[in-house]
Amino acid sequence: MSYFIQQLLNALQLGSIYALIALGYTMVYGVLGLINFAHGDIFMAGAFFGFFTAYLLKLPLIPTLILSMLLASALGIMIERIAYRPLRKAPRMSLIITALGISLFLENFTRATLGGQPRSFPKLLEIQDFTFLGASVTNLQVVIILVSIFLMLVLRYIVQNTMIGKAMRAVSDNKEVLALMGISLDTVIMVTFGLGSALAATAGILVGLAYPVIDPYMGITVGWKAFIAAVLGGIGLINGALVGGFILGFIEIFAAALLPSTYRDGIAFTILIIVLLLKPTGLLGRPVIKKV
């Protein structure tokens, strides 16, 4: 039983990281119809922002987190402004290729300037163990899960209840009409990139704290998995990203717990393929019915 609870906590921890990143994919997809392949690298950049803020400015956890979120938002907004906005009217394929290019650029630029060797992330939290229902838990796990859930709730609140949130939902519903409501599409897209990047940066720092090494390529695998989580839940849907993230976290942890751990990615992807075969729009996605 305690082993089960132990794994449950691990799954929650991993799932909340996936969910935080998946939110960025799904939000950008919602407003632009773009799979932002550079998003995993924003997660990486966020971890490095946290690294430098903590080392150079010697800030504690919360200020590090806030400053890195702001920096990552600025980076996300800048990428959109420079690379994606000029292509707004170009074919979708050009936009996707640009996103892949930005992804490679961020990885290699980071490697070229900071070097490719892994760096150990500063310990911003005094790790303490305690026992919970027989399972050994660290305060770090609790922090990761709580911070993630808190931010997800904030985001949901913004999207559901604020004017900018309504505008974001309106964009994903009908882009052309939005302008006739006196709302600038550019502003909505900017806010979307800013919010998504801030969440990715949080995930980067939480990963840095949990597995205390970071490197320029850390965003690739995690980024892909988060993208998968978003598709699994139903891309474009906020709740879909949350559901997909946690499900993927659970599958991976329990696959590794029950089978040799090398199977975990294989099993995760197999389940993804099965779900998409049965429900191509994702778990929460509604089937697309085209009227003719």
Place this chain on the structure above:
Amino acid sequence: MSLMQVENITMNFDGLRAVQNFNLDLQEGELIGLIGPNGAGKTTVFNILTGVYIPSQGTVTFAGENITKHAPWQINRSGIARTFQNIRLFDNMTVLDNIKVAMNYQMKYKMFSAVLRTPKYRQEESMVLKESLEMLQLFNLVEKYNFLAKNLSYGEQRRLEIARALTTKPRLLLLDEPAAGMNAKESEELMHLISWIHKKFNLTILLIEHHMPVVMGICQRIKVLDFGQTIAEGTPDEIKNNPKVIEAYLGEEVDH
């Protein structure tokens, strides 16, 4: 007082001249009809007036400001709202949220104060809710505030689209074939609705319409387009008896 001057608008699409030398002088408070056979360029004129297209030549001046090259959202903020021939709502949002979105830019609060639920945020949000419900009440949609827009009937969707356009507080309302797809009774009700809006909101209205009874019944002046050119202009009676119009447009109707 003159509200809008459209001067010598020409619109070319790769060699196709959709609109040629179009002129319009709208006085504050007028209700004007724009008619013409299919493909005459009526909707193109609307797209130019709302900033969707930038005309190849000519200028659009609204309330003393040259808006020819303004973006659609800026033009909406200057006070022009429109509806579409094929209804365009935010289908997957509720009726209430469709209206609330239209109030978006009138809001002052920032995202930050929304998260903290400051008094300013709550005050503005309750004001928005109150005004939205009042608007829905006027259009007899208040009972359906929680329906998704796509689940409304056709006539209700049309009313919601007009209500949403009015929520942006326009001075000029452009209606693109609001009676499209309606039967005689529905279009008569719509005619009354448009007249009523015109007085109640103290608006200037430019109306594209195919249903002649609607146009003739409520418009003070009518402009007729054919193949991108203005072929006639005048009061409903003058238009009815204009031989060019009968040839281009009404003639077709008489045939069957």
